Amino acid sequence: MSEETAVEIARSVNARETSAVERAVAMAERIAERDGAVGAYLTQTAELARAHAETIDARIAAGERLPLAGVPLAIKDNMCVTGTRTTCASRILEHWISPYTGTAVQRLLAAGALPLGKTNLDEFAMGSSCENSALGKTANPWDLGRVPGGSSGGSVAAVAAGEATVALGSDTGGSIREPAAFCGVVGFKPTYGRVSRYGLIAFASSLDQIGPISNTVEDSALVYDTMAGYDPMDATTVDRPVEPTANGLREDLRGVRIGIVKEFGLSALEADVRAVYERAYADLEKLGAELVEVALPTADYGIATYYLIAPAECSSNLARFDGMRYGLRVEAPDVGATYEATRAAGFGDEVKRRILIGTYALSSGYYDAYYVRAQKARTLIAADFAKAFASCDAIACPAAATPAFQFAAKADPVSMYLMDYYTIPMSLAGLPSLSVPCGYVTPPGARGPLPLGLELSGPLFAERSLLGIAHAYERGTRHAAAERIPALSGAGAAR
């Protein structure tokens, strides 16, 4: 069943060949069987999924047709769902029950998706390995000794391990794309403003974007089409019609110009990794694309820029976690001391680090030197992309420089920040960008092949064209189906 796509499930449930309830029960069983090893979920909501499945079956029995009928969905635990624990993988929200459901989730549920549970993440989505979770450890299903990537590590691992058919992630600087690459699935970050952030617990508001994670590009397109579009509850959503993407998927790349970024040369990569990307570029060409070199001279400043803007916004966004109205409260003699004790106990090191950096960057006397300059750099990076897209339809590059690494391999925060080198510039420019499986490497010490992802990015609002290109690449190469996940076969799953 794990090979079954959302498109196939929705078709069969709509045709009443199977029921949503059967799907909910079967997936819950599979989660129970596998999640002990993978640890994708922080909270399983089998009963919620089943109850919702009953209403979906009733609606279908009444003649409705739902685009995601009976499709098992995993939800990153920084998205609010009424009555569920929504933790952000943080001690400070460990026991917080959301009183409302966010827009993106609401739209998927209304379309028939079944909420199987809430998945692990780096605390408040700050991290690239899922190791910053205060509430659980998620392993890469390809090698349980390795990280799934992050921050959407739980959602990606759930889809890779067959513990969900599709999942929602959030991407601020690469938090969907990097883990998707590490776990060999499709992860798609839409244009900023395309999917409502209402109900997504903010990390960096000007960068956060919800996106789908799935086994196929087609499934991501289906989920995206269902949840994208203007939301009166989010003033940053764009009020212009969404071009459907699911009916724009193409089988070849004839007439498509793919930009290869001059500054993202492959020479610094390990030889086996480099070989995979060289072949990926060659495959694009083989499928009919014309490869053109494009320049992104400012992209190199992406990480520095990002690590001023994102912490600045996070320092303000996370102020509300003060122990007064909800979440953890550590009692102390007065209000100020209560704030301090609560936040000291409630936040992990990486979150504190970013709050401190951000507070500093916004402080009087430093604001112009840091925050304002970072915003200027952001504008230049976006301008570079705009120029590049004058000569190409999409840009291809690695989603990450390496395959999934082992737990505790990146103890130094900066080495972790560098994991997002290829994803951050697109986030700063607000572009639609995705990772699609593009091959495997087996580095020394690995228990088997580890997937790599090709990142494809398009101009603003070019979701239809971008998903079309990714679909053609996926169908033309079939990397996703090329290897089996060792951890889930035999001994691996029992570990």
Add this chain to the structure above:
Amino acid sequence: MSAVLETVPSLEIGGVPYEVVMGIECHVELKTETKMFCGCRNVFGAEPNTNVCPVCLGMPGALPVPNRLAIELLVKAGLAFACEIPAYSKFDRKNYFYPDMPKDYQISQFDMPLTQGGLVSFWLPDGTQGSCRLTRIHLEEDTGKSSHAGSRDGRIAGSTHSLVDFNRAGVPLMECVSEPDIRSAAAAVAYLEALKRTFVALGVSDVKMEEGSLRCDVNLSLRPVGQTEYGTKTEIKNMNSFNSVRRAIESEVARQAEIIASGGRVQQETRGWDEAAGTTHTMRSKERAHDYRYFPDPDLTPIEFAPSDVARLRESLGLLPQVYMDRLISEHKLSIVQAQQIVDTPGLAGYYDAAVALTKKPQATVNFVLGDLSRLANETGVAVAASALGPESLAELVGLVEAKTINSKTAKDLVTRLWSEGGSPAAIVAAEGLGQVSDTGAIDALVAEIVAANEKTVAEYRAGKTKVIGFLVGQVMKQSRGTANPTLAEERLRAVLDGGAS
């Protein structure tokens, strides 16, 4: 307004003339149906924490969406005072921790407010005109309201616990910042009244200080006349009426003057007004250097105003109260107090205008409107405009008085009657013979009657106690059922009494 205050009271310290320099910051809650960034109702006095939602409670994941009406109301307020409306404005976050602030930041405006500049003109009680420049008017969200329990006087000091009502959190709030142009308590009050009058007329706010929909802080310093640098200022808070603003200023001026006179230095601080004690007291003696870390709110897109939007809002302003007041004072020759009463009493201006349009006699009309009609309104609890005595009837009545058809006594009686019964004063006068009697023969007959009937009083008069004439005139009036021309009655009485005839 009872006491007439000097516009700029002279202030001398140690023989040196000083002047008071004030700027005023006002926070005004906008009168919208819903809050600034969510759909919760914006009403005063609801049960605590009933008008709240994930957005105004700052729940994780909730996002603000601006209230377009609030933005437009603020721009209208700005246009009323000739503020500049920049084409581009934005919201910023003001970051600080406080338990009644749900997000621990306030959405406000920092360097690109909705309006800039502007001028507030006002009339002072002594008949002079004053004005104060505005720095800016910007839009922000109100905080929740804290109350402290267990302390003697509801203050935070000594309290055992605090309660927060978030009904007020997210209510649209405009902050009006003035330049330091105000030189007297009277000017401060006149400035505030001008703001209030305009905001009420435009429907921007109900401006009720007692409900907290207007809160103002006064920045006050003294300096020798002629000096260009400002003295050290204090900020005065917690005034809950215009009268307490006036008293607080007078008290603070006296306090600062005393410090300067005794050779001391005024400390920069925030002082709270104590209504009962009639003095200000130190609230925060040492200003904590707050770094609010303002930055553009990434949840909100910039606000753009096309010239056509501004033009549409400008057209919607209608007749501004300040312009109307200027007309009453300059053209109708009303006193400032009269003009203020006409403008500031709801519904009165329309009534007055309708009546004056018919009478063409502003002063005669205003005397009725602010005299007998306002008295009756107070007594009966019915607004002038809602009484049975419409402006047409009043105009008719004024006409009868002006033509001396009826005397003032009759007019007064008629007003009381028409107030509740309605009807045409001319018709009543004709039907009941209430027309003023100015016929010498008829008056003489009445006078003869009264003189004959009041021998004792007549004797007193003739003995030199001439002020009893008033009593005798009253008797003539009474005998005539009020219709006698009182001037003529007195004249004929004196002729008879002084002439010796009986």
